[in-house]
Amino acid sequence: MPPAPTEAPAPPGQAVNADAKADAARRLRRQRRLRELGPVIGLVVLCLAGTWLNPDFATWDNAMNVLTRTAFIGIISVGMCFVIISGGIDLSVGSMAALIAGSMILVMNWVAPYVGSPLRAVLVGMVVALVLGAAFGIAHGVLIAKGRIEPFIVTLGTLGVFRAYLTYFANGGAITLDNTIADVYGPVYYASWLGVPIPIWVFAGVALLGGVLLNRTRYGRYVQAIGSNEQVARYAAVAVDRTKILTYMLLGMCVGVATVLYVPRLGSASPTTGLLWELEAIAAVIVGGTALKGGQGRILGTVIGAILLSVISNILNLTSIISVYLNAAVQGFVIIVVAFLQRGRR
Amino acid sequence: MSLAVRFSRVVKDFGPVRVLHGVSFDITPGRVLGLLGENGAGKSTLMKILAGYESASGGVLSVNGVPSVFASSRAAEAAGIVLIHQEFNLAEHLTVTQNIFLGRELRKALLLDESTMRDQALQALQEVGLTVDPDTPTGELMVAEKQLVEIAKAVSRHARLLVMDEPTATLTPTETTRLFALIRRLRDQGTTVVYISHKLDEVERITDDIVVLRDGQFVMHGLTAEHTRQQMANLMVGRELSDMFAERVPASDAPPLLSVRHFSVPGWAHDVSFDVRPGEILGFAGLVGAGRTELFEGLIGLRSGSSGEVAIAGHAVALRSPRDAAAQGLSYLSEDRKGRGLHVQLSLQDNLTLMDLDRYARPLLDARSQRRALEGAVKEFGIRTGDLDIDTGSLSGGNQQKLAIAKVLQPGPRVVVLDEPTRGVDVGAKRDIYFLVQRLAAEGRGVVIISSELIELIGLCHRVIVMRAGAVQATLDARQLTEEELIAHATGTH
Numbered sequence: 063m064p065p066a067p068t069e070a071p072a073p074p075g076q077a078v079n080a081d082a083k084a085d086a087a088r089r090l091r092r093q094r095r096l097r098e099l100g101p102v103i104g105l106v107v108l109c110l111a112g113t114w115l116n117p118d119f120a121t122w123d124n125a126m127n128v129l130t131r132t133a134f135i136g137i138i139s140v141g142m143c144f145v146i147i148s149g150g151i152d153l154s155v156g157s158m159a160a161l162i163a164g165s166m167i168l169v170m171n172w173v174a175p176y177v178g179s180p181l182r183a184v185l186v187g188m189v190v191a192l193v194l195g196a197a198f199g200i201a202h203g204v205l206i207a208k209g210r211i212e213p214f215i216v217t218l219g220t221l222g223v224f225r226a227y228l229t230y231f232a233n234g235g236a237i238t239l240d241n242t243i244a245d246v247y248g249p250v251y252y253a254s255w256l257g258v259p260i261p262i263w264v265f266a267g268v269a270l271l272g273g274v275l276l277n278r279t280r281y282g283r284y285v286q287a288i289g290s291n292e293q294v295a296r297y298a299a300v301a302v303d304r305t306k307i308l309t310y311m312l313l314g315m316c317v318g319v320a321t322v323l324y325v326p327r328l329g330s331a332s333p334t335t336g337l338l339w340e341l342e343a344i345a346a347v348i349v350g351g352t353a354l355k356g357g358q359g360r361i362l363g364t365v366i367g368a369i370l371l372s373v374i375s376n377i378l379n380l381t382s383i384i385s386v387y388l389n390a391a392v393q394g395f396v397i398i399v400v401a402f403l404q405r406g407r408r
Numbered sequence: 409m410s411l412a413v414r415f416s417r418v419v420k421d422f423g424p425v426r427v428l429h430g431v432s433f434d435i436t437p438g439r440v441l442g443l444l445g446e447n448g449a450g451k452s453t454l455m456k457i458l459a460g461y462e463s464a465s466g467g468v469l470s471v472n473g474v475p476s477v478f479a480s481s482r483a484a485e486a487a488g489i490v491l492i493h494q495e496f497n498l499a500e501h502l503t504v505t506q507n508i509f510l511g512r513e514l515r516k517a518l519l520l521d522e523s524t525m526r527d528q529a530l531q532a533l534q535e536v537g538l539t540v541d542p543d544t545p546t547g548e549l550m551v552a553e554k555q556l557v558e559i560a561k562a563v564s565r566h567a568r569l570l571v572m573d574e575p576t577a578t579l580t581p582t583e584t585t586r587l588f589a590l591i592r593r594l595r596d597q598g599t600t601v602v603y604i605s606h607k608l609d610e611v612e613r614i615t616d617d618i619v620v621l622r623d624g625q626f627v628m629h630g631l632t633a634e635h636t637r638q639q640m641a642n643l644m645v646g647r648e649l650s651d652m653f654a655e656r657v658p659a660s661d662a663p664p665l666l667s668v669r670h671f672s673v674p675g676w677a678h679d680v681s682f683d684v685r686p687g688e689i690l691g692f693a694g695l696v697g698a699g700r701t702e703l704f705e706g707l708i709g710l711r712s713g714s715s716g717e718v719a720i721a722g723h724a725v726a727l728r729s730p731r732d733a734a735a736q737g738l739s740y741l742s743e744d745r746k747g748r749g750l751h752v753q754l755s756l757q758d759n760l761t762l763m764d765l766d767r768y769a770r771p772l773l774d775a776r777s778q779r780r781a782l783e784g785a786v787k788e789f790g791i792r793t794g795d796l797d798i799d800t801g802s803l804s805g806g807n808q809q810k811l812a813i814a815k816v817l818q819p820g821p822r823v824v825v826l827d828e829p830t831r832g833v834d835v836g837a838k839r840d841i842y843f844l845v846q847r848l849a850a851e852g853r854g855v856v857i858i859s860s861e862l863i864e865l866i867g868l869c870h871r872v873i874v875m876r877a878g879a880v881q882a883t884l885d886a887r888q889l890t891e892e893e894l895i896a897h898a899t900g901t902h
Contacts, residue, residue, distance in 0.1 A: 278772040280765045287762055290751045296710070297748045298762045298815070299734035357753055 100403070101350050101366045108373050116380040126259055128376045129369065130251075133261035134159075134320040135339060136368040139346040140272040141316030143364040146347050147276070148309045149289040149356030150206065150213040155317050156339030157224035158198055162321040163331035164228045164237045166191045170247075171240050180246040187247075187325075192318040198224075199314020203307030221340070229333045236332040244329040251326040261323045265365075268319060273361040285309055289356030338390055345397040346371055353404060371396070410437030410598050411488055411569045412472050413458065419466035420453050420624075424802050427453050429624045430467060435569070440591060440601045442615030442632060444608075446644050446861075448805050448832040450624040451604050452494075455571045458602075459491035460484030482511065488568035492558045494577060500547035505529040507546050508561045532564035533557075536590055551697075552583040559590065570594065571602040576610060577860075578696045581899050588614050608637040609891070622646050623834045641863065645835055652839050653867040654846045656886070659688035663722060665854040666738065666823040671716030673699070673706035677878045680716070684823055684854035689845060691869035692858040693894050699878040700858045701743055704825050708733035708740050721822060734763060739821035741812055743828035743858070745805075749812045752801035756793070756811060757782045759800050764818040785814040790840050806837025813844065823854040830864060842868060862891045876900050 112119035138155050145152050170187040177183055198220070205216045231237065239247065253260050276282035284305045287295040296302050325331070350367030352359030374396065375389045384392065413435040420428040428450045435441055445451045456462040457469065460478030468475050471487055478484040481491070498507050505522075508529045514521040529542040538556040540549065546557060555575060562570055572591075576584045591601055591614055603615055611618065612632060620627040620643045627643055635643075642648060664683035671680045676699040684690050692700045706714035709728040718725055720736050727733045733740065742748035750759050761768055761778050768778050782796060789810045793803060800808060809829065816824060829845065830838045845868055849855050859865050865872050866889045874882045874897035882897040896902040 274772070280769050280773065283758065283762070283765060283773065286754065287751055287758070290753050291747070293748045294751050295762070297730055297740070297742050299729070299731040299819070300762065301729070301731055357751075 098351055098360065098363065101363050101370060104349075105366055105370045105373065108370060108377065112373065112377045112380070115377065115383070119377065119380055124376070124380075126262070128372050129262045129265070130259045131376075132368050132372040133265040134324050135342045135346060135372070136265045136365060137268045137316050137320040137323070138313070138339065138343045139350075139364045139368045140268050140361060141313030142343045143272065143347045143350070143352055143359050143361055144276065144285055144309050145213075145313050146344070146352055146354060147289045147356055147359040148285045148306060149292065150306070150309070151344070151354075152202065152213065152217045152310065152313055153340045153344075154198075154202070154217040154220040154224055155313070155343055156336035156341075157221045157228070158195070158314065158317050159321050159324065159336035159339055160331060160333070161224040161228045162191050162194050162198075162318055163325050163335055164231050165194060166321065166325060167237045167239045167329075167331055168231065170243050174240065174243055180240075180243045183243055184247045184250075188322050191322045191325075192315055195314035195316070195318025195321070196311050197314070198317075199311035200307060202314070203310035206310065207303040207306040225333065228331065228335070232332060234333065236330045239325065239329040244326065247326040247329075249326075251323060264319065264323060268316065269361055269365045276359075276361055281305065281308065286358060290358070341390065341393060341397075342368075342371055345393050348397055348404070349400050351404075354401065410600050411435075412437045413489075413569065413600075414470040414473075415454070415458075415467065416470070417467040418454065418457060418464050418469060420450070420457065420462065421465045425804050427624050428457075428464075431621065431624070431626045432467075433619050433626055433629050435600060435602060436617060437600050438595065438598055439616040440595050440603055440614055442611040442618040443602055443604045443621070444611060444618055444640060444644055445621035446835060446838070448623070448834050449621040449644070451621055452573055454621070455491055455573065455602065455604065458484070458569075459489055459571055461491065485565055485567075488566060489571070490562040490565060490567040490569070491571040492555070492562065492573065492575065494573045496554050496558055498546045498554055498557065501545060503543050503545055504533070504540060504549075504557055504560075505542040507557060508532060508542075508564050512565075528564060529560070532560040535563050536560045537586070551578045552580070552587075555579070555587070556590075563594075567599065569600040569602070571604070573604045575603070576605065576607065581901055584610070607895075608640050609895075611640065612637060620644055623836075645863075647835075649863065649867065652842055654843050656870075657687065657846070657850050659849070659870045660686050660852070662686045664719075665721055666856075667717075667719040667722075668707065669717040669719075671703065671707065671718070672714065673702050673711050673878075674713040675878075676702035676711070677706065677875075680875075680880055682873055682880070682883075684856060686852045686854060687849050688871070689849045689855045689857060689869045691865040691872035692856065692875060693860075693862070693865055693872050694875035694881075694898050696860070698875040698898065700875050701827055703875070703878075704740055704827065704856070704858065707825075708738065734819050734821070737820075737822035738825070739763070739816040739819060739823070740825040741816045741827060741829065743831060745808060745812060745832070746801075750800050750808060750815070752808075753799055756786075756791075756796060756798070756800055756803075759811060760785055760815050761818065763815060764820075781818075785811070789814045789844065804834070804837075805832040806834050806840075809833050809837065809841065810844075813841070817848075821853070823856070824848060825856040825858070827858040828860065829857060830859075830861065838864075862894050865889070865894065866891070874898050 118124055142152060166187045169190045170183045173186050174180055174183040177186060202216055205211050206213045250260055255263060284300050287300055288302055288305055292302060346368035347364050348354060349370055350360060350363030352363060371393055374392055378384055378386050378389055416432050417430040418428055419430050431454060443451045453462060457464045460481040460483050470476065499510065505526050509525050514525050526542055533542060536556045536559045538553060538560065540553060546554060575587060579587065595601055605611055615632045618632050618635065619629045622644060645652065662685060664685050666684040669681045672678050680703055694700050702711060705711050707718060707727065708730045709732055710730065718727060720738060725736045727736065746752055757778050760782050768774050791807050791810045793807060800811065803811065829841055845855055857868060870886055872884045872889060873880055874894060876898055884893060
């Protein structure tokens with residue numbers, strides 16, 4: 063080999079490079095921990111502020127009240143968390159809840175005389191709610207996975223469709239549950255067990271199941287893999303379409319469960335039922351540290367996000383700094399600010 | 409006049425990965441410089457820094473003696489430096505004229521001055537010897553024509569230093585010859601040309617000087633005429649080629665593990681038949697776009713409308729998805745590591761076990777046994793990482809590729825298809841991967857290697873199938889394997 067006219071410079075010290083590597087890895091980990099802790103810090107700060115603004119805030123009753131109200135959105139958020147991690151979105155959950163609530167009430171009123179007891183009618187109603195939720199979710203999933211339509215478009219469409227059908231069934235007014243059935247059904251929302259209201263128990267159960275499903279099962283891993291990069295998942299022999307359909311179905315069932323808890327509260331459904339729930343559910347997931355672009359997310363974060371949002375509205379209720387009417391505006395601002403903080407570099 | 413460019417200790421980091429380790433050399437004005445190096449040597453990154461697409465993490469780039477930092481490709485263009493990408497940067501829906509003037513449209517008052525732009529475009533096209541209507545949408549042009557449009561675009565921007573990244577990857581020999589004539593003409597008019605390629609015969613034909621990079625470091629700068637192709641290859645690889653491969657073990661005569669008959673993928677592959685025997689390494693050579701990747705994507709059920717007979721270990725199978733393929737013992741590793749091979753944001757462990765999660769579910773996933781699998785794979789495949797908990801994207805290209813190969817081997821396939829297994833990988837990792845491929849074959853698996861690196865096909869394979877325009881052009885066995893033979897069949901000039 064002829065001698066090279068110019069000489070190569072000495073390679074840079076390997077130690078320097080290794081140090082830089084370790085530094086970068088540490089920085090990344092710190093960033094991630096901050097993202098996980100962010101919602102918790104936010105919630106603590108809010109609670110301190112609430113206590114300072116109104117002494118009634120830090121009472122057991124108020125805490126139970128806030129958590130019970132969180133339950134509906136919280137349960138839907140758990141399902142939403144899966145959908146968002148998979149790289150999708152569901153804008154229809156509020157309308158879906160309204161339609162399920164209306165359908166459920168109509169079925170219970172109609173079926174009560176045939177099944178003999180109001181209790182049985184309530185059970186039938188619950189089954190109807192879950193089946194409808196699952197069916198709507200499957201429809202979304204099939205259109206998105208097999209039909210290859212953007213989830214945004216599919217669920218924007220059904221957002222309109224679901225609410226229009228409820229309005230049609232209700233003739234523009236309200237669908238109301240018969241009193242005898244409402245009396246039997248009431249405890250599902252109002253009763254407590256061990257001093258804690260039923261909806262909170264259900265919320266906790268759903269969240270726990272969601273956590274196990276996401277972190278400890280094949281299905282959960284596939285959801286993350288698809289959201290992180292669908293092509294890679296497909297090439298790695300993951301059943302992408304089936305997993306997506308299942309994910310929207312689970313969200314539908316979560317909406318069903320939330321509706322089952324919600325109906326006994328007012329005993330009626332109207333065109334304003336579940337209005338803007340999609341905003342709250344998506345906000346809870348995002349505030350909880352799940353990136354909207356999918357791939358990774360946390361159920362616990364989502365639960366904290368949901369609680370954080372209802373604490374905000376609770377504080378608005380208890381104090382008069384900002385009008386209660388601006389609740390949705392505050393939630394809207396929160397979601398934008400959090401998304402701003404989460405945005406990746408470049 | 410021409411530009412004199414000097415790199416002094418240029419460093420580039422992508423996150424924690426350092427891809428350029430202080431590179432220093434000069435580009436002599438008015439000459440054609442061949443920039444040589446294997447995949448992952450840092451050629452493209454260095455040129456992107458020169459052309460303003462990337463910024464250096466350290467070191468100095470001087471143009472005509474003035475230290476310069478180009479914040480964007482526009483800034484580099486203003487200085488007369490233009491990079492023509494391997495995948496072209498043309499807006500397919502816009503016309504040739506619109507593309508040539510994209511971002512610097514001429515105006516008459518508030519409106520576009522269409523006629524002047526058209527005239528100037530026509531002039532630039534003439535200069536590069538392309539006769540197309542400047543009002544044609546670029547999407548309708550052939551690849552070679554698109555490339556000439558790119559060069560015309562550069563010419564119309566008064567480029568004084570032109571960087572061409574693998575310009576002949578998709579060209580026929582005639583088109584290549586025409587391109588070389590154009591490059592010589594540009595040089596004689598005073599333009600400096602940097603020519604990136606790993607086709608050494610072309611480097612020999614067209615360049616005046618060569619610079620060799622290896623693993624992000626400068627190796628040497630010299631006159632092309634003073635180096636033989638063998639010497640260039642050895643400089644790129646950094647060791648004698650024979651040292652890169654293990655002893656070749658003959659394949660067995662047992663019946664084929666994978667048998668494909670009359671397989672077609674609409675638009676890409678037509679009536680392809682081949683067998684892979686146990687212990688055999690079968691290569692697939694061909695130009696970009698010859699349909700090799702698409703053939704195998706069709707085989708594992710990723711392309712609808714594919715037809716043909718496939719048998720694995722003698723049993724006819726219908727593979728409708730990669731899932732079916734994996735279940736039948738056929739694994740495919742994509743050439744597109746970041747887009748299709750690995751989840752770069754997920755952990756090493758999640759990536760490794762994804763294809764075979766069932767093994768770790770009882771029914772809940774057992775994190776500890778997955779961890780053991782990762783520890784085993786790190787040892788077995790020589791994946792170098794200090795920390796098992798980092799994101800996969802923080803690994804170097806070579807270690808990512810080893811992880812990707814470990815991943816597709818998790819389900820225990822009988823036939824492994826590796827598409828461009830050493831793309832973007834440093835020389836050390838390359839050698840590891842070659843030895844691994846040969847070990848897989850020695851274990852009695854069938855291995856298919858799709859590769860554009862002729863050296864690796866020649867060094868590894870028992871047989872090589874050359875594809876051209878979607879059809880099998882030739883099947884060469886080890887004794888017939890030479891670069892000339894492969895290129896001749898791939899380009900249809902045999």
